[in-house]
Amino acid sequence: MGNREDLLAGARRCLEEKGWARTTVRDISAAAGVSMAAIGYHFGSREALLNAALVEAMREWGEQIGAAMATVDEAAAPGERFEALWDRLIASIGEHRTLWLANLEAMVQAEHSPELRDELVAGQREGRRGMAAHLVDGDEADLADREVRTVGSVHLALLLGVMAQWLNDPDQAPTGAEVLAGLRALTARMG
Numbered sequence: 001m002g003n004r005e006d007l008l009a010g011a012r013r014c015l016e017e018k019g020w021a022r023t024t025v026r027d028i029s030a031a032a033g034v035s036m037a038a039i040g041y042h043f044g045s046r047e048a049l050l051n052a053a054l055v056e057a058m059r060e061w062g063e064q065i066g067a068a069m070a071t072v073d074e075a076a077a078p079g080e081r082f083e084a085l086w087d088r089l090i091a092s093i094g095e096h097r098t099l100w101l102a103n104l105e106a107m108v109q110a111e112h113s114p115e116l117r118d119e120l121v122a123g124q125r126e127g128r129r130g131m132a133a134h135l136v137d138g139d140e141a142d143l144a145d146r147e148v149r150t151v152g153s154v155h156l157a158l159l160l161g162v163m164a165q166w167l168n169d170p171d172q173a174p175t176g177a178e179v180l181a182g183l184r185a186l187t188a189r190m191g
Contacts, residue, residue, distance in 0.1 A: 128152030
């Protein structure tokens with residue numbers, strides 16, 4: 001690998017081990033095995049490097065989730081598929097806890113970084129579309145904006161809420177079956 005790739009890998013390790021706010025230029029340099037000046041040369045700043053590393057990590061995570069969603073038994077009933085999907089999503093939160101935490105930190109940092117905000121917004125848009133396509137059994141390219149803005153947006157909001165519960169209080173956080181039961185109870189109350 002070259003210095004640029006080493007820096008990305010080092011920054012990702014730091015995000016996973018220390019989080020966004022506690023990662024220093026010195027930490028990244030040591031993890032990457034390159035000089036601190038290389039960060040400025042290749043990325044311009046610590047923040048730009050952390051942005052790039054986080055975006056890369058979240059993109060890989062998104063691909064893993066997409067692959068996990070593709071393994072859900074399409075012959076199963078819709079409720080069973082939804083529950084299985086949520087079981088996989090919840091497992092991913094545990095497996096990638098530090099990346100989820102870094103993502104939350106990045107959301108706060110995005111208030112002061114238009115570039116990071118743009119990356120996060122692009123990821124959210126892609127996530128909403130992908131989730132909506134999976135839930136309505138459609139192709140992403142063929143989805144109506146309304147499906148993305150309703151089904152995809154609500155599912156993304158649900159994911160962020162469940163993720164926060166699993167990060168803060170995993171003993172009381174809902175399972176896939178409980179997410180499904182809760183949605184069924186809410187829809188029954190809505191008529």
